[in-house]
Amino acid sequence: MRDFDYIILGGGCAGLSLAYELNINNKFKNKTLAIVEFREEYKRDKTWSFWKVTDHNFEDCVIKSWKNFSINSKSGSHEVVNKEYPYQTIDSGLFYDKILKQLKQNKNIEFFKNTDQLRLDNSIIFNSIPNWGNYKNKIWQHFKGLEIETSKNIFDDEIFNLMDFDCDQRDNVHFFYTLPFAKNKALIETTWLSKMDDKSLKDYDIQLEKYIKETLKITNYKITYQEEGAIPLFYPPNKIEKNIINIGSSGGMTRLSTGYTFLNIQDHSKHISKNIEKIQSLKPYHIGKKYEFLDNIFLKVLKKHPDKMPKIFLNMFKAPPQKVIKFLSNKSNIFEDFAIILRMPKWIFIKNIF
């Protein structure tokens, strides 16, 4: 059996972000790290996007950024002019390459496919391997995206479409999300906020084809990349164990109302790196109790009134852009929180607090 000072379970976004942050801060000079990851190869499998409200280590993995965005609903379109916080997209393939190249140069870091050779009880363990418990009744953000290339220049690549609700809702919440990387290239996603037990919502390919052909009016295109996934909009039922610190989605880094996780993972990695010597004695890191409280009410409303959500989202984005973006990126102050809360239908939300 081998002993390591630190073990990271799961070498995905959170595991690798943490290893990178610790490595650039020289935390492995006299310490050893084992990363346990069972995937056979690393390649682009996710496209991470977020409003850049704080600095991060991966500017060189950003493939595109935008200032402005739009929201569409059946009753019209709203354009948000956002000067302060760019919306950035990171290619996970570039992210994995950059980190792995750097970590492999450090002799104190080793990679394993499983924990068979590792002694777990002597190390500090950072766990990002998901265990979602009984998830059937919970709300997920599930989606499929196609990156397409068109023969003609069709997209306006200066503005992205965050949510297009002008589509079939099937008694749930459904929207399309379009990131135009170039005038002839875009990632188009069909996204549902719903429980996972309704398989009929997962005819993603049919939904995407219909949207591309009938709404975007694109007939001549080729698919260059695709991704599919589901982000839990609830916290995992983790057991509290003394030497285990949960990170990533498993560590509650997903914002429940939006699914945004990437930048929270980066902030958590910085927090761990700064406090690594005393990390076990600190209270668990949170993205903010007030957001947990507000998001849980928001999700209750979403479960009971899916039909009202397009209007609620549209109204929210009519607040001053910096305030909404800071709120959705959990960086808002109390005045900014109120500016957003006041845009919600008050009675529905008040009823769902109780």
Ligand SMILES: Cc1cc2nc3c(=O)[nH]c(=O)nc-3n(C[C@H](O)[C@H](O)[C@H](O)COP(=O)(O)OP(=O)(O)OC[C@H]3O[C@@H](n4cnc5c(N)ncnc54)[C@H](O)[C@@H]3O)c2cc1C
């Ligand atoms: C397709 C997709 C797109 C997303 N887009 C965005 C976005 O645009 N913006 C945003 O903020 N968030 C986004 N998210 C949410 C979130 O940022 C990602 O899910 C992110 O990858 C979470 O990081 P993680 O480390 O918690 O999980 P992962 O990145 O999934 O890492 C977990 C790792 O554990 C490994 N693993 C699992 N089980 C085992 C095992 N038994 N043994 C060994 N290894 C194991 C997996 O192979 C994986 O590498 C997206 C999620 C998905 C699925």
